[in-house]
Amino acid sequence: MTIARRKSREVTIGNVRIGGDNPVVVQSMTNTDTRDVEQTVEQINSLAEAGCEIVRVAVLNDDAAWAIRPIKDQVTVPLVADIHFDHRLAVSALEAGVDALRINPGNIGGQKNVDKVVDAAKAHGSVIRVGVNGGSLERDLVEKYCGPTPEAMVESALRHVRMLEDRNFDNIKISLKSSSVTDTVTAYRLLGQQCEYPLHIGVTEAGTMLRGSVKSSVGIGILLWQGIGDTLRVSLTEDPVAEMAVAWEILRSLGLRFRGPEIISCPTCGRTEIDLISLAGEIERRLQNETQSFKVAVMGCVVNGPGEAREADIGIAGGRDKGIIFRHGEVIRTVKGGSNLLAAFNEELDKFLAERQGR
Template sequence: MKTKEVRIGNRVIGADHPILIQSMTNTKTENVADTVAQIQKLTAAGCDIIRCAVPTMEAAAALREIKKQIEIPLVADIHFDYRLAIAAMENGADKIRINPGNIGDEGRVRAVVTEAKERGIPIRVGVNSGSLEKDLLEKYHGVTAEALVESALDKVKLIEDMGYDNLVISIKSSDVMMCVKAHELIAKQTDHPLHVGITESGTVTSGNIKSAIGLGLILNQGIGDTIRVSLTGDPTEEIKSAKIILRTLGLRKGGIEVVSCPTCGRTRIDLIGLANQVENMVADIPLDLKVAVMGCVVNGPGEAREADIGIAGGVGEGLIIKHGEIYKKVPEAELLPALREELLHWEQEKEK
């Protein structure tokens, strides 16, 4: 679904631009040092856009210093107080996220829109299933996909009628299938870019499963311009998951994909630990490769044939496998360093 182009700081979304990954800091925005440190960590992990909560004027003022120390666009998350939105823009926010329904009367919304328009700052109109208006809850007899869409489009129209259409829309629900349906509906009714995510999806385990299903179903239909995997945990986990989802759907290349077997009675090495070590080890190697981690030498070479390079464990030793062929045998203790050496050599050859 082709959407309009929207510039957010030094990034552009919509139209034919790639889907960007977003996350949100969980530090106190007023604490500049902690917030900057977390944003830099997220940037290194692959975050394209960062959102910070702005609950106080002190937090809004802190954005100015935060902006000086980060490289990616900053979105200010505003609730209730329209003055915080204006202050956030004055202090350098590249985009603001508001729900016009909790900002107040039309005059307050207009004040925010006027400031955004003067500065050319996009507004993300965000609607969650937990914040639907009473009249829509009555009309649809509860929270539904149709209610989410109507609520979002009503707010978009309010801002458009004020003469501003530099907008991004997000409609989120913790109900995966409701969220999917809502995106299918709204994609047919607007050409504004869509920020996609399953809100309040849960812990790293349950949140990843729900997000993978929901985002997979939505993105696979060509819907979505930015995504966030919302997890109750370290925000860097959101970036890892988002990258895997995009890569699995063929929507983003780059980064090493690790595949590993589920272990069986033939396994004589700590395959679970080894697979996790490999995944962590390759995180900083910028290659578009598939690495296989196999638990035994019986099926390892064959199962690793689809990978560019792989390792298979044995008793006290292991194999380095390239394109399904055994490349060399090394002691078990040297398996991980040997794999890294091969990957770094691969990277050097690529750069020549």
């Protein structure tokens, strides 16, 4: 089944087009001190290598704003400056070459300050992302809706958007984030019905690797399945690079985008006679930097393995005394002794990759 994407207008951040008919884009944020150019560049390049396509950086003061210029000179992905309260930092970041801003127009100090930021964004052809967080809504909206409800988040976002539209600025994308999966999904559904701006989706403060991956996968997955979302971030209390694997697996699971191999493996059972958990883990580590898209199967039973994983491009199934390596369900090699399985599979995997690269 093909997912029918929500209709949204197209905007361009650096060299990346989002919205419209463009694919969903993967985004993250550095956790370095932006003033430390060397460390920030290193993390941005690591993120890019892992599949990140837009990176946000925190701009807390003037030194951080002006550090964007030397950072931009050493990275290839577009940068978004995260700004709170101080409009001068937004203007400085734009002058330093940042590709987009993440702000709330209502908290940067009144009409004149909003005018200055909009004028600078127009002059530099930059996008403004209106970012609303359920934990920091305006007091009047919290009182009106008796809490940080999805309806309150949507009204806040549209209030901020109107401040930009009133200044003839519409190079906008919007995010509505909550730590609640259900509130996040409801808010984006409501907002998606009321505007055509591209939407950046994610569940904020989702948690550590396990819990954050689950909450993000559920929330982002529901939204994407309903056609909502033009950029996404998996927010984890973890090295930002770890977010990339989760983000791309979410996209792969819905058939939206593909990066790197898909690894399918059985959950083990009483018939399993090898250390399947370790074998699958070693193969996953072996392929973690591979960007080609193909399917690998790691099965614990030589009886049913090849048949159950017939769609795999290459796979392995192990037993106590032997294992088999197969392509598209056809056995290409039999391996004696369970301890030889990984080495033999790596040999066949090298041949397989070489053939793909040579075609």
